[in-house]
Amino acid sequence: MAGMTPLTYEILLALADESRHGYGIIKEIEERSGAGAAPSTGALYLALQRMQTDALIEETAAGPGADARRKYYRLTLKGRDHAEAESVRLAELVVAARRKNLLAGGAS
């Protein structure tokens, strides 16, 4: 079926506007989509490792005075490309859903 996993996309989306550390990514997803939508820590840290191996994200230096435990990540160019492509794919899905009357906002 191709395509990244939903968790991978959520992480790319969380990192699209600014660098964040793992726990901060969880919090961003919670704020955006509700507490129930947030991934478990187990899933998140495994996904971060996998995505780093796949060169979608990279570690970045922490700002001065930052919590020493934190590891900050940002998108690579490849990661941004993948995020954009997946966003387009999802936008097309939403268009199809609207066309099939699965969304309130009318038929167009």
Add this chain to the structure above:
Amino acid sequence: MAGMTPLTYEILLALADESRHGYGIIKEIEERSGAGAAPSTGALYLALQRMQTDALIEETAAGPGADARRKYYRLTLKGRDHAEAESVRLAELVVAARRKNLLAGGAS
């Protein structure tokens, strides 16, 4: 992380406008998203079984003169509810993606 699998959503979407049989669902996804996006038969038929068990879809009588091999499915009310809810969730993701400049169409 909650939520249905991407394949489950594709199937719900394919059945949203009309009843289809398994192979027809694959063809609908191919037309809508390109040949590369279509699921393997293995994934599809297993997903159909699972979704029937979960009462998201149900078998429906084939029309007269239809290929006897075909098994037609349609959405249940529950299936439609799930499809609508997931469509809303995806539409919100797309809004967030646009806000974070992952989609060409401008910042709004």
Add this chain to the structure above:
DNA sequence: TGTCATATATATAAATCGCTTATATAGTTG
């Protein structure tokens, strides 16, 4: 008319991959 390749159609098994759940560890804040 026959027959051959391709498309249609459903199904199952083994292996792999990613998420859930559980657990561990430890520093920080109120």
Add this chain to the structure above:
DNA sequence: CAACTATATAAGCGATTTATATATATGACA
């Protein structure tokens, strides 16, 4: 000192991939 912040790993499970099996229908071509 409890709750929150923060990262990490292991066992188990569920879903997809890949491969395989089976069989009918269709279209081309000789």
